[in-house]
Structures are given as structure tokens and as C-alpha cells.
Amino acid sequence: MNINLTLFGQTIAFAIFVWFCMKNVWPPITQAMQERQKKIAEGLDAAGRAQNDLKLAQEKVSNTLKETKEQATQIIEQANKHANTIIEEAKEQARIEGERLIASAKAEIEQEVNRARDQLRSQVAALAIQGAEQILQSQVDAQVHNGLVEKLASQL
């Protein structure tokens, strides 16, 4: 066989064919491939995002749970404290009330004693006069001696 211009002609044809492929065949193929790649990338991205979201949500849930627990213990503590203060207050009040009652009772007793003493005094005066009357066997003018008897009674 001869090496001749046929080779050149084939080269021209080949070059044109390659150019045609570059222009019309290659772009759709690469585009399809790029689209496929993009679709996969997007899918993976979405999956990653979803996973991240899930993690965040879980974190949030556990955080909220922790906060709630803390709050609950706080509330319980507060309630306990409150209850203690109420008890203390009640105790204090009871003590004050008791003291007050004791004081008033004492005052009443005092009054009663005084009253009794007054009564006694007046009775003693009468008794003394009676006694003196009987002793003297004579009538003592109550009005004359009243001052003397009262003086005596007050000394009781």
C-alpha cells in the first residue's frame, strides 16, 4: 500500500468529525453527567442537613429537659423554704398568742385578787365594827367611828 494524500483526506475528515463531536455530541453528554452529579450532591447535602437538624433538635430537647428539671427542683426548694417560713411564722405567732393569753390571764387574776381583797376589806371593816360593838357592848356610832374603821381596814 502507498502512503499518499488519502491519509491527508482522512485526517481532514477525522478533524471535522472530532469538531462535530465536540460541538454537538460532547456537551449533552457532559451536561447529563453534571446534572447527575449535581443531583447526587444535592441529595447527599439534603441528607446531611436533615441529620444536622435532627442532632440540633435532639440537643434542644435534652437542653429543655435539663432546664425543666432544674426549674422543677428550684420550685420544690422554694416550696420547701416557703413551708418552713410558714411553720416558723406559725410557731412565732403561737408563742406570742400564748404569751398574750398568759399575760391577760395574769391580769385577770390580779384584778380578781384585788377585787377579792376589796371585798374582804369591806367585810373585815364590818366584822371589826361588829366585833368592836360586841366587845364594847355598847353601840358605837357607826358614823362617828367610820373614819377610824376605814383607816383600820385600809391597813389590811
Place this chain on the structure above:
Amino acid sequence: MASTPVEYIQHHLQNLALGFHPEKGLMFAKTADDAVQMGFWAIHVDTMLWSVLCGLLFIKLFQKAAVNATSGVPGKLQNLVEMCVEFVEGMMRDTFHGRNPVVAPLALTIFVWVFLMNSLKWIPVDYIPGLAHLIGIPYFKIVPTADPNGTFGLSIGVFALIIYYSIKVKGGLGFTKELAFTPFNHWSLVPFNLFLEILGLLTKPLSLALRLFGNMYAGEVVFILIALLPFWAQWTLNVPWAIFHILVIPLQAFIFMVLTVVYLSSAHEDHSH
């Protein structure tokens, strides 16, 4: 070597044969007559070389993609390989109804390999033979699928698988029964059935091989004929023909694959149940 059109065409359609010449012993065939003299015990070195090269390219490419495969966003090569695999997988789902882990990889291999071998046709017809001529190799035909040896090699392999799986799935007896009692289920028609079924069975590899060979060979002849035009006019026909082959080359690879899968699918169908 003076080159008339006829010689030119004949030269380009002649494979490089290595074999035993009855008189000259082991040699490369220097002329077409030498190759004929060698008879059956010769080997087409160019067909072997290029088909093995294409096979290696396929294996290396896909292996590289598989080794570097990531479950994340695929790179360019992985993307391409994944597209091929998905394409074959979709075709398998539609066509193959048996259960066999061999068939899908087989289909993928056939598709890509035949595609690569066919695509050698896009290389201008004088490039590689011209180079070979410069280093003193008399003949060099690079498209393995335009050599009946290449296509029959493939189809005989498929045929062996058809027989193997027919016997494996249906059993030797079941397979024989199927051959003997379809399409007419009557004892008196057994010879007729056998004749029909065996003919049908043998037609499968024949049709596979001849379809691919015929298409590729005819395309090759037209490319060579176009190369006989004056050099400045060649592109007017060569370019449209090459563009047409953008359709033909994948289509022939696809047809070979689909028919293989269809034949193997029918080998897996057990009609006795």
C-alpha cells in the same frame, strides 16, 4: 506495492494472520493467499491484540472507578461508570426474569467491550494500518468486531452459557424434554420438534455473531470506499458516515447485550412447572 482500488480494499479487509503455512512453516501471512493456505490453524493477531486491549481498557477503567468509589458525590469516571452500570441494571430488570448473579456483569462486560471494539471504527482507516505498514507489518485490521472470528468468539461463549444454564436450571432430562416436546407436545412429532428446537438453538449464536459482524464489516467497507475518493472530497461522505456511526456503534453493542440477556433469560425459564 502498487495499489489499485481493488487491492486497496482487499488489503484493508485482510487480517494479520499468524499460522502454519504448509510450505513455509510458522509465519505471518504476507499475502491473502498465504492466509488462505494456512486454513483453520492460524490466528488473527490484530483481532486478538485489539480485542484484548479493549478488554483491558474496560477492566482497568472500571476497576479504577470501583477501587476509588466513594459513597459521596462521584467523580467524573465514577459517574460515567455508574451511568453504564445503572443503564445495564435497568435493562436487566426489564428483560431478565431468572435469578443469576452472573448475567448482569456479563451483560455489562459485553456492552462495554463490544462498544469499545466497535468504536475503533472511528479511527481513520489508514492510520493504524499505515503505521503498521511503516514498521513492515503487511496487514493490520483494527476493528475486532469486523472480523467474524471476533464476533463468533463472543457468541460461542454466550452459546456455551445458554447450554450450561439450560441444563443447570432444567436438568439434562428437562432440557432434552423441552427440545423434544415443544412446540408440539406429541410423541409422533418428536423428531420434528427436535429439528426445530436445535435449529433455533443454533441460530442464537449465529444471529448474534453475524448481526454484529455484518454491521461492522459493512460500515468498514463503506469507510474504505470513501477513502478511495480524492482526498479533498473525502470529508463530505466520511463525516456523515462517522456521525451515523455514533448511532450504530452503541446500538450494535446494545443489541448484542440485550439479545444475550434475552437468550439467557429463556434458558432460565422452566416450562415444565
